[in-house]
Amino acid sequence: MGYDLERFVGYVNEGLLCCVCRDVLERPLQGPCEHAFCSSCISSWLVYHRSCPEDRLPLEVGSLKPLYRYMRNDLTRLQIRCVNAARGCEVVCSLENLNAHEDECEFAFVSCSNTGCGHMLPSLDRSQHNCVAELRVEVEMLRAEMMCKVEEKESQLKNEVEELKGQLSCLMSDMRALLGAERLRRQELAEAEVEKRELLELLKEMQPSR
Numbered sequence: 151m152g153y154d155l156e157r158f159v160g161y162v163n164e165g166l167l168c169c170v171c172r173d174v175l176e177r178p179l180q181g182p183c184e185h186a187f188c189s190s191c192i193s194s195w196l197v198y199h200r201s202c203p204e205d206r207l208p209l210e211v212g213s214l215k216p217l218y219r220y221m222r223n224d225l226t227r228l229q230i231r232c233v234n235a236a237r238g239c240e241v242v243c244s245l246e247n248l249n250a251h252e253d254e255c256e257f258a259f260v261s262c263s264n265t266g267c268g269h270m271l272p273s274l275d276r277s278q279h280n281c282v283a284e285l286r287v288e289v290e291m292l293r294a295e296m297m298c299k300v301e302e303k304e305s306q307l308k309n310e311v312e313e314l315k316g317q318l319s320c321l322m323s324d325m326r327a328l329l330g331a332e333r334l335r336r337q338e339l340a341e342a343e344v345e346k347r348e349l350l351e352l353l354k355e356m357q358p359s360r
């Protein structure tokens with residue numbers, strides 16, 4: 151991947167852009183067709199293709215060459231903002247000196263060298279950094295987060311219990327209705343039985359005695 155075009159100060163010749171990522175060439179190479187690419191961009195392109203991404207002419211890793219010297223010179227003279235500009239670094243330097251600056255940039259993030267801390271912090275703030283205080287804050291944050299989660303779970307469980315209760319009371323009333331119907335049916339059966347017996351008695355009485 152190339153350098154983001156937006157980081158550059160002043161005009162950038164289109165010839166210094168990568169034909170793959172369209173950003174400014176990083177570790178440039180060129181094909182026999184004279185198209186230029188970042189080495190990482192063209193090597194990942196050539197994993198799946200055998201042609202130049204710009205004009206589709208045959209291209210393979212073995213035919214890639216260093217960029218023309220005059221273009222390399224143009225490239226190294228481009229003025230670029232430090233990668234830590236968003237964090238406050240105002241340095242603008244030539245592409246040639248960029249790595250040297252960024253290695254010692256005060257706004258770069260470095261990890262705290264104290265064992266067990268590993269906190270990422272701007273090297274500028276390193277002197278004011280207090281591992282223990284930092285860790286305490288982190289622990290507090292984690293604790294707060296956990297409490298939130300627990301509360302969330304609790305209210306979720308409460309809702310589930312309420313829902314189950316609702317379902318249960320529906321079932322109970324269904325059950326009551328069924329039982330009521332059953333009782334009625336049994337009562338009717340018993341009544342029918344009595345009626346039947348009475349009818350049989352009546353029949354017996356009506357039979358002429360022999």
Ligand SMILES: [Zn+2]
Nearest residue numbers: 168171188191
């Ligand atoms: Zn590129």
Ligand SMILES: [Zn+2]
Nearest residue numbers: 183185202205
């Ligand atoms: Zn080409």
Ligand SMILES: [Zn+2]
Nearest residue numbers: 232239241255
């Ligand atoms: Zn910087």
Ligand SMILES: [Zn+2]
Nearest residue numbers: 262267269281
């Ligand atoms: Zn620390």
